[in-house]
Amino acid sequence: MAKLSDLTKEKLVKLYTEEKRSLGDIARLYGVSRGAIYKRLKKDNIKHRSKAQARLEAQRQGKLPQQYFHINESFFNSWSRKMAYILGLIVTDGCISKTGAVSLCMNEKELLDKIKQAMNSEHKITLSKSQKGLYIYKFAREKLVEDLRNLGILPKKSLDIKFPQIPDIYLVDFIRGIFDGDGSVFFDPRSKNQPIRSKFCSGSKDFIEKLESCLQRSGLPARTIYEQKTKNGIYYMFIYGHKDSKKLFDLLYRNITDELFLERKHRKFMEGFGRVNQDGKRASRVA
Numbered sequence: 020m021a022k023l024s025d026l027t028k029e030k031l032v033k034l035y036t037e038e039k040r041s042l043g044d045i046a047r048l049y050g051v052s053r054g055a056i057y058k059r060l061k062k063d064n065i066k067h068r069s070k071a072q073a074r075l076e077a078q079r080q081g082k083l084p085q086q087y088f089h090i091n092e093s094f095f096n097s098w099s100r101k102m103a104y105i106l107g108l109i110v111t112d113g114c115i116s117k118t119g120a121v122s123l124c125m126n127e128k129e130l131l132d133k134i135k136q137a138m139n140s141e142h143k144i145t146l147s148k149s150q151k152g153l154y155i156y157k158f159a160r161e162k163l164v165e166d167l168r169n170l171g172i173l174p175k176k177s178l179d180i181k182f183p184q185i186p187d188i189y190l191v192d193f194i195r196g197i198f199d200g201d202g203s204v205f206f207d208p209r210s211k212n213q214p215i216r217s218k219f220c221s222g223s224k225d226f227i228e229k230l231e232s233c234l235q236r237s238g239l240p241a242r243t244i245y246e247q248k249t250k251n252g253i254y255y256m257f258i259y260g261h262k263d264s265k266k267l268f269d270l271l272y273r274n275i276t277d278e279l280f281l282e283r284k285h286r287k288f289m290e291g292f293g294r295v296n297q298d299g300k301r302a303s304r305v306a
Contacts, residue, residue, distance in 0.1 A: 023049045028063040031056075035065060069161060088141040090158055095166035101137040103189035104279045106170065107196020108134075110183070111221070115167065115174045120159040130199075131156040133279055180221075182229030190233060192278065195271045197230065199281040204264065204288055213261030215291030217268075220247075220256035227255045239266055265292060 026049055034040045034048075042053045042060075049056075060067050094102060109115075114122045124147070125131060131144050131154055140158060147153035170183045185193045201221060206214040221227040224244075231242055242257035259267055268288045272280065 021049050023051050023055065023059075025049075026059065028065070031059060031063060032065060035060065088143075088158070090140040090142060090160060090163070091138050092160050092162040093166075094138050095163055095170065098186055098189050100189060100192045100278055103185065103192040104196040104199075105134055105137065106167075106172070106183070107193040107198075108200045109167070109196075110172060110180060111197050111200025113172075113200075115164065115172065117174055118159070119161065119164045120157055121164065121167070122155055122157045124153055124155050126152050126154065127281060127283065128154045130279065130281055137279065180223045180226045182226050182233070191237070191270060191273070194230070194233065194237075195278075195280055198271060199284060202284070204284050204291065206291060210261065215261045215264045215288065216258055217264040217288075218256055218258045220254050222252065222254050224255050227257070231257055234267075234270075237270055239263060239270070261291075264288070268292070 026045075031045070034045050035042075042056045045056045046053045057067070095106065108123060109121065112123060112125065114124075116122070123131060123134065128144060135142065135144065135156060138158075142156065142158045144154050144156045147155055171181050172183075173180075183193075198217075198219065202217065202219045204215065204217045207216050208214070219227065219230060221230070224246075227244055231244060235241055239259070240263055242259065244255050244257050247254050247256060272285060272288075
């Protein structure tokens with residue numbers, strides 16, 4: 020058995036940092052306690068893994084009964100169209116727990132599958148036990164949550180979320196994620212020729228004001244923001260009429276190829292503008 024005196028900083032870096040050995044594994048190699056190896060890490064200024072990181076590494080190595088799931092831990096560290104969309108969806112329809120777990124819940128499993136694929140994730144999509152037809156995609160990584168925190172996305176965010184700094188090139192994708200999370204498209208039965216309406220809402224007044232301003236800069240007209248009181252509190256909203264909803268549609272779905280979007284809302288727009296019938300066939304009228 021090797022002696023602790025033979026454990027140089029270079030060997031410790033190789034074992035702990037490069038080979039991802041645990042403190043217990045290294046301690047057994049040198050016949051000392053786990054605490055003795057921890058002291059050497061501190062003495063040699065080698066960064067110690069957090070409890071969450073150590074647990075994940077143990078899962079990856081099969082030392083714990085919980086299964087390890089791969090995911091791109093740098094996903095929210097670099098901008099892309101898909102990253103901006105998923106960020107918008109998390110801002111509006113996601114949840115970050117105090118323990119650092121991120122959850123997205125929706126009825127459309129197909130979209131969650133695409134999000135999972137975009138994040139190179141092996142995490143499972145599960146069916147809610149309390150709400151029929153609701154699917155849950157959940158992941159937890161310190162790096163992902165830290166990057167979300169740096170973007171202003173925190174636990175219990177709904178009432179005080181701030182509008183993040185989004186690069187202009189990805190702003191539309193981010194707004195499409197917001198719309199798929201907290202927006203809606205619907206028909207006004209009082210108008211036969213121009214029935215389509217679209218709406219954004221938020222529990223944060225600051226967020227929705229910044230959103231409305233961004234949409235103005237993108238070519239949409241100024242809208243009045245209304246305050247609505249419900250039994251669950253106050254939320255804020257603004258609405259576009261038929262013609263402006265078409266402008267919003269053209270903005271959100273411009274140059275869409277393999278980008279992410281909620282098929283149900285896209286289809287509702289298409290029906291409202293007469294581009295498809297409810298049976299899925301293309302219609303002749305275009306609003």
